[in-house]
Amino acid sequence: NAGVTQTPKFQVLKTGQSMTLQCAQDMNHNSMYWYRQDPGMGLRLIYYSASEGTTDKGEVPNGYNVSRLNKREFSLRLESAAPSQTSVYFCASSEIGGGANSPLHFGNGTRLTVT
Amino acid sequence: AQTVTQSQPEMSVQEAETVTLSCTYDTSENNYYLFWYKQPPSRQMILVIRQEAYKQQNATENRFSVNFQKAAKSFSLKISDSQLGDTAMYFCAFMKGGSSGDKLTFGTGTRLAVRP
Numbered sequence: 001n002a003g004v005t006q007t008p009k010f011q012v013l014k015t016g017q018s019m020t021l022q023c024a025q026d027m028n029h030n031s032m033y034w035y036r037q038d039p040g041m042g043l044r045l046i047y048y049s050a051s052e053g054t055t056d057k058g059e060v061p062n063g064y065n066v067s068r069l070n071k072r073e074f075s076l077r078l079e080s081a082a083p084s085q086t087s088v089y090f091c092a093s094s095e096i097g098g099g100a101n102s103p104l105h106f107g108n109g110t111r112l113t114v115t
Numbered sequence: 116a117q118t119v120t121q122s123q124p125e126m127s128v129q130e131a132e133t134v135t136l137s138c139t140y141d142t143s144e145n146n147y148y149l150f151w152y153k154q155p156p157s158r159q160m161i162l163v164i165r166q167e168a169y170k171q172q173n174a175t176e177n178r179f180s181v182n183f184q185k186a187a188k189s190f191s192l193k194i195s196d197s198q199l200g201d202t203a204m205y206f207c208a209f210m211k212g213g214s215s216g217d218k219l220t221f222g223t224g225t226r227l228a229v230r231p
Contacts, residue, residue, distance in 0.1 A: 042119075042206060042221035043160075090160060103150060104219065106160035 002026050006091050006107035013081040013114045021076040021110050023091030031094045032074035033058075033104065034066060036087040043090065049074055081114045088112070117142045119209050121222035128197045129230050135182075136192045136225045138207030146212030149183065149190045154224075155203040163205070166190065168212070194227075202229045 004025045013019055025032065030051045035043040035058075045058030049068040063085060065077045074093075078085060089110045095102035118141045128134035140149070151163040166174045166183050173181050178198075182191045194201055207222040 040223055042223045044221075045219070088158065092160075103162050103165060104160075105162075109158045109160075111158075 004091055004093055004105050004107035006110050008110060011112050015082060015114060017081050018079050021089055023107060024073045025093040029093035029095055033092045034076045035090045038087050083114045086114045117209050117220045119207050119220050119222035121207055121225050123225045125226045127228045127230060130197055130199060132197055133195045134197055136205050138190045138222055140188050140209050144211050148210045150208040151192045152206045152208060153203045197229045199229050199231060203227060
């Protein structure tokens with residue numbers, strides 16, 4: 001009963017380095033999301049994928065790219081990390097349409113520090 | 116655009132007592148959903164309770180209940196018989212009806228500490 005699995009749990013990068021955050025869900029959900037959480041700002045949507053084969057920008061997409069590899073997996077890539085990208089990153093999934101009957105299910109988050 | 120406001124950055128309650136967390140939102144939509152998520156120190160985001168705007172009856176999940184005041188655009192969370200395991204950040208969230216998670220807007224959170 002894994003739900004949404006994110007890797008890694010922690011990561012430290014130097015400015016300019018690149019990395020990919022991995023996310024996989026085993027609930028056969030169609031929609032997947034990447035959020036970032038910063039102190040005092042709640043969660044903000046970076047990118048989402050409403051269904052396999054589609055991706056769209058959220059509120060704060062600059063500096064990130066995503067890939068919906070298949071129905072299960074949705075990765076987030078930082079091509080050239082910046083200190084402003086220091087944050088906790090959450091992956092989530094839901095059925096298409098969301099709503100009260102299909103709320104988001106979250107992974108455990110990745111704490112990323114960029115020095 | 117919708118906004119969600121949680122005006123209490125931190126709250127504290129004695130174990131076994133009741134506490135209410137406030138949330139207000141601003142929207143011109145008539146069809147929407149509201150959620151409370153809990154984030155314990157483990158960092159996991161856990162859905163606590165949900166409410167459809169078209170339902171007048173307040174949602175209840177065991178010790179958790181909401182006071183949904185649609186006209187006032189208020190959605191408070193009441194935790195009864197508080198337990199140490201309730202210590203967490205609590206986020207209120209708004210979702211426009213007919214949309215997916217791309218329309219989910221979060222408040223800034225309330226940190227709740229349950230004292231033994």
